[in-house]
Amino acid sequence: MSALGRKTPDPAAYERAAEAGTLLAGLGITVVSVCGSPATRVAVERAIAAGGTVLSIVPPDEMPPPDWPATVVVPCGMGDARNLLMALSGDACIVIGGRAGIxxxxxxxWLHKRPLLPLTGCGGWSDGLLNNPPDERKNSPILPWSSSAELKKPTSGAGFGFYWVAERVAWPVILSDDFWNRGCRESACGGFRNRCLRDCSWSTNIRSV
Known part of the structure; x- marks a missing residue:
C-alpha cells in the first residue's frame, strides 16, 4: 500500500495517518512511502511500532540518516521521477492532504488503474478528490475514508462492489480461466487477472485463494 501525503492544515489528519499505519501493519500489509513528509512519517512510525514493514523510496542516490523510519530503504537517485515508483509500488494508494508532488x-x-483512498474531513487536497478526479475516464475506484474503521470495512461507491484492505490487498482473488476467456471487458483489474474490483455478472467465477 503506497502512502502519499504532505503537511495538512488539520491536526486530526495526523491522528488518522497514525491509525492507518497501525491498521495496515496489523493486517500484514507493507507500507510504501518516502517517509519524509509529516503526515506519512506519522503513519510509517506507527506501522513500524506495530511490527509492520515499511519500504521507503527516497529521491537522492544516498542513504538517509540512520534514524529514518523505515525497515527497507531504496535510494533511487531519480529525484521527482521517483513519483512514478511511489504511484505503482502499491496495490492501492492512501492519499493524505497533498500538494503538487502528491x-x-x-x-x-490513476493512469495505471490503482485504487485511490483519500482521507476526507481533515482539509487538504485529498478532501475533494472524490468529486474532482484527475479526469473523466473513471480509471480506478476512489474510496474516501475519515476513520480507521472506514478504512478497514468493506465499502462501496460509484456503482461498484469492492474488496477492501483486509480482503482485497491482503487476500487477493484470482479469476478462473473460464472467467477470463468468456470475455470480461470491464478492465477493472487494470490488466492484472488477480485484481478484479467489480461486482458484476462475471463475479460468479471468482474463486478466493
Whole structure:
C-alpha cells in the first residue's frame, strides 16, 4: 500500500495517518512511502511500532540518516521521477492532504488503474478528490475514508462492489480461466487477472485463494 501525503492544515489528519499505519501493519500489509513528509512519517512510525514493514523510496542516490523510519530503504537517485515508483509500488494508494508532488503521484496512479483512498474531513487536497478526479475516464475506484474503521470495512461507491484492505490487498482473488476467456471487458483489474474490483455478472467465477 503506497502512502502519499504532505503537511495538512488539520491536526486530526495526523491522528488518522497514525491509525492507518497501525491498521495496515496489523493486517500484514507493507507500507510504501518516502517517509519524509509529516503526515506519512506519522503513519510509517506507527506501522513500524506495530511490527509492520515499511519500504521507503527516497529521491537522492544516498542513504538517509540512520534514524529514518523505515525497515527497507531504496535510494533511487531519480529525484521527482521517483513519483512514478511511489504511484505503482502499491496495490492501492492512501492519499493524505497533498500538494503538487502528491497530485502528480495520484495522477500517475490513476493512469495505471490503482485504487485511490483519500482521507476526507481533515482539509487538504485529498478532501475533494472524490468529486474532482484527475479526469473523466473513471480509471480506478476512489474510496474516501475519515476513520480507521472506514478504512478497514468493506465499502462501496460509484456503482461498484469492492474488496477492501483486509480482503482485497491482503487476500487477493484470482479469476478462473473460464472467467477470463468468456470475455470480461470491464478492465477493472487494470490488466492484472488477480485484481478484479467489480461486482458484476462475471463475479460468479471468482474463486478466493
Amino acid at each position: 497530485i502528480s503521484e495520484v495522477c500517475l496512479a
